[in-house]
Structures are given as C-alpha cells and as structure tokens.
Amino acid sequence: MIPRPAPSPPSPSALADSGLVPVDPAEVGLPPYYAATGLYRYDRPVGTVVEAARTLAGLEHRLGTRPTTVFTRLTDRPGSRVLGHPYPRAVLLAALDTAEGAHLPELAARLSGEPFRVRADAAPEAAAGATGAPARRELDGLHALPVLQHRPGDGGRYVTAGIGVTTRPDGSAVNLGFYCVQVVSAYRARIFLDPRTDAHRNLLEWRAVGRPMPISVFLGADPSYAVVAATRLPATGDDYQIASRLLRADVRVGGAPPVPADATHVLTGLVGHANEKEGPFGEFKGYYVEERQGNVLDITGVAARPGAPFPSIVAGAESGLTLMSFQNEYLLYAHLRAQGHPVTDVRYSVRARGEFVALIETERPSLELVCEAMKFDVRSKLVICGPELGDVPQALATYGFITHHEPYYRKGRTEGERIGLALVIPPVGRPVEY
Numbered sequence: 001m002i003p004r005p006a007p008s009p010p011s012p013s014a015l016a017d018s019g020l021v022p023v024d025p026a027e028v029g030l031p032p033y034y035a036a037t038g039l040y041r042y043d044r045p046v047g048t049v050v051e052a053a054r055t056l057a058g059l060e061h062r063l064g065t066r067p068t069t070v071f072t073r074l075t076d077r078p079g080s081r082v083l084g085h086p087y088p089r090a091v092l093l094a095a096l097d098t099a100e101g102a103h104l105p106e107l108a109a110r111l112s113g114e115p116f117r118v119r120a121d122a123a124p125e126a127a128a129g130a131t132g133a134p135a136r137r138e139l140d141g142l143h144a145l146p147v148l149q150h151r152p153g154d155g156g157r158y159v160t161a162g163i164g165v166t167t168r169p170d171g172s173a174v175n176l177g178f179y180c181v182q183v184v185s186a187y188r189a190r191i192f193l194d195p196r197t198d199a200h201r202n203l204l205e206w207r208a209v210g211r212p213m214p215i216s217v218f219l220g221a222d223p224s225y226a227v228v229a230a231t232r233l234p235a236t237g238d239d240y241q242i243a244s245r246l247l248r249a250d251v252r253v254g255g256a257p258p259v260p261a262d263a264t265h266v267l268t269g270l271v272g273h274a275n276e277k278e279g280p281f282g283e284f285k286g287y288y289v290e291e292r293q294g295n296v297l298d299i300t301g302v303a304a305r306p307g308a309p310f311p312s313i314v315a316g317a318e319s320g321l322t323l324m325s326f327q328n329e330y331l332l333y334a335h336l337r338a339q340g341h342p343v344t345d346v347r348y349s350v351r352a353r354g355e356f357v358a359l360i361e362t363e364r365p366s367l368e369l370v371c372e373a374m375k376f377d378v379r380s381k382l383v384i385c386g387p388e389l390g391d392v393p394q395a396l397a398t399y400g401f402i403t404h405h406e407p408y409y410r411k412g413r414t415e416g417e418r419i420g421l422a423l424v425i426p427p428v429g430r431p432v433e434y
Contacts, residue, residue: 141186220264386423
C-alpha cells in the first residue's frame with residue numbers, strides 16, 4: 001500500500017498557550033464521527049474578516065498540522081460559532097464507516113452496488129424527530145450567518161463549504177457540487193457556475209423553459225455528501241443515489257431542490273440570467289482568481305440549526321485538498337478495477353493539490369493501464385503506475401519505464417503536456433539487507 005502520512009497529535013508543549021482546548025464532539029454540537037480526529041475549541045476573540053482564517057493558518061504553522069477547530073467568540077457575529085478544517089481524512093473515513101487501507105476496495109464495491117432509497121420526506125421537524133437534534137430555524141438573511149472572508153485579497157465573504165443542489169426543470173438529474181457563494185447583501189449573492197459543470201448544464205435547461213433555476217446550498221450534513229459533491233471524475237446516477245451507495249443506507253432529504261435531513265445550515269435561492277463581477281478569490285492552487293462574471297443568486301431563504309457550528313473551508317488548505325484527493329482515489333480505483341486492471345492502491349498527493357499527480361500501485365504496470373487512467377481523469381498532469389510506489393524517487397531510480405504523453409488542456413486551451421509512466425522494467429540484482 002502507498003503510505004499516506006497521518007498527522008501526529010500536537011504535543012502538550014505545542015498546545016500550551018495556543019488557545020486550543022481539546023473537546024468531545026457533543027460539547028460543540030458535532031456528530032460522533034468527529035471523535036476520529038483531534039477536535040478543539042478556540043475561545044479567544046477573533047473577527048470573521050480574515051482574522052479567524054489567519055488564526056487557523058497560524059495554529060497549523062505552530063502545531064505542524066491543521067487542527068479541526070470550533071471558534072466560539074466571533075467579535076462581529078456574537079453567539080455564532082465557526083468550524084474550521086471540517087473534513088480531515090480521519091473524519092471522512094469514520095463517516096463512511098471504513099478504515100485506511102481497506103477503504104478503496106470497500107468503496108469500489110459499494111459504488112458498484114444497487115442504490116438505497118432516496119426518501120424525499122424530510123422536513124426540518126421530521127429530521128429533528130429522527131436525529132434528536134433541534135430543527136433548523138429561519139434566519140434574517142445571509143448576515144445572520146458567520147460567513148468568513150478567508151484572505152486579505154478576497155473580494156468579500158464567501159460560503160466555501162456549502163454544497164449546491166440543482167436539478168433539471170422536471171426534478172431529475174440531482175447534482176451536488178461545491179460552488180463558492182460570495183455574499184453581497186442579506187438576500188443577494190454571487191455564485192460561479194463553471195460552464196463545464198452539471199449545475200451549469202441544469203441552468204441552461206431552466207433558461208430554455210424561461211424560468212430561473214432554483215438552487216439549495218447546504219452545510220453541516222454527513223461528510224459523505226461532501227465526498228460526492230467534490231467528485232469531478234465521471235460517475236453515473238443522481239448524486240443522492242451515489243451517496244446512498246457509499247453510506248449503505250437510505251438517504252432522507254427534503255425541500256426543493258432537496259437537501260439532506262441532517263444539514264445544519266441551508267440557503268435557498270434562484271439563479272436567473274443576470275451576471276455580475278465576482279471575486280477576487282484565493283483558489284485551491286494557492287493563487288487568486290481575479291474578478292470574473294458570476295451568476296447572481298437571489299436568496300429566498302436562510303435557515304440554521306441552533307447551536308450548530310458553521311463549517312468553513314479555506315481554499316487550498318487541507319480540508320478541500322483532502323476531499324479532492326479522497327474522491328479521485330476511490331473513483332479511479334473503482335474504474336480501473338472495473339476495467340480489469342489489478343491495481344492495489346491509488347493515491348493523489350495532497351501536496352500536488354489533490355488532483356494533478358496520481359500514483360497507481362500494481363504488480364502489472366502497462367501503458368494500457370496508464371492510458372486508461374489518463375482518459376478517465378483528464379485533470380491529472382502526471383500518472384505513475386508500477387509496484388513498490390511507497391518511495392517514488394526510489395522506484396523511479398531503480399525501475400525502467402515507458403511513457404505516454406499528450407497535450408494538457410486547461411479551460412479549453414493547450415497548456416503544455418501531461419505524462420504517464422509505466423514502470424515495467426524491474427531492477428537487476430538482489431536488494432541489500434540494510
């Protein structure tokens with residue numbers, strides 16, 4: 001298996017005077033799967049404009065790992081709480097009831113199975129009865145939420161951990177996707193629906209029938225929905241059906257477009273023909289995307305579960321990159337196994353932004369396998385397949401390889417090349433003992 005570095009718990013000396021207080025999930029209104037990671041409370045006062053996100057980055061620098069942290073004293077949003085770094089890898093695995101090393105074959109098997117039911121009967125009151133949690137309450141617009149401005153160069157406050165839900169006009173083709181929402185006023189926002197996304201295709205169908213597209217944006221639900229929403233590789237079926245396969249359980253949703261019953265925060269709105277300049281925004285590669293045309297989102301409702309922390313992802317930090325690498329790994333593994341390739345592991349490096357470098361471990365490397373992987377994942381820039389990929393520099397030094405290369409396309413234009421390596425020539429001789 002290709003090793004995945006697990007973060008070490010911070011030492012007591014590192015935690016001393018950091019402001020972080022270890023807590024149990026129930027103490028801060030979070031589900032039990034957050035017990036799989038180190039969870040902390042930060043009670044020192046911080047503002048929501050840059051300060052909270054900068055504080056989390058400083059804690060990461062101090063501790064050597066990004067802590068999952070609930071900020072409890074927001075100076076400009078008193079009474080609200082923010083959850084920083086909501087999706088560490090350990091939480092994703094715990095929510096899916098699987099373990100590192102076993103998760104790829106398990107998730108591939110679930111993905112190929114029959115979907116469970118999607119039960120469209122979950123009003124907030126029903127959700128409260130099923131989970132024991134309080135029902136969501138309507139709020140007075142976006143300003144009632146502790147939405148962060150994450151970086152100094154961002155064009156304002158952004159909802160970054162929200163999962164957008166769209167459908168076709170007939171209610172089919174339910175799509176889940178991460179679409180950042182820029183707050184403009186209490187009931188007006190901007191959302192960038194990339195023309196390459198399913199949400200944009202759904203928008204075109206709504207425009208064809210002369211109606212604005214309804215959209216829901218939810219936060220705080222089971223992380224399994226985030227795994228599905230982060231998916232950029234091909235998958236079949238409505239996204240809630242995919243989530244039901246991964247969860248091995250019925251999915252309870254409510255509203256239009258439907259959101260999971262356990263979502264803690266929900267925005268609803270309409271996207272019509274109007275566009276406005278959106279941005280700048282610090283993207284996941286570590287660079288700002290400058291102003292561009294985004295869709296105007298007219299907000300029709302804002303609801304939140306009392307006491308629930310508001311999740312927030314800093315683009316390019318560990319939570320977002322972990323989601324991208326996690327979904328790329330299980331989908332590519334499932335696809336290659338379904339094509340008959342005997343792969344044993346797939347890893348996308350978080351340091352390569354979660355999607356640009358793919359490592360495929362197999363005892364039978366071939367150019368056919370490399371080409372299949374590159375065809376399936378058109379975003380990858382470098383694909384390496386071979387045995388013993390636990391130490392990639394050592395493998396490249398000792399194995400001979402053959403290559404496949406082709407143009408790399410980014411946003412419709414050529415930007416250099418992408419390369420695949422198959423390590424097919426094993427080293428000669430006997431390995432040394434030490």
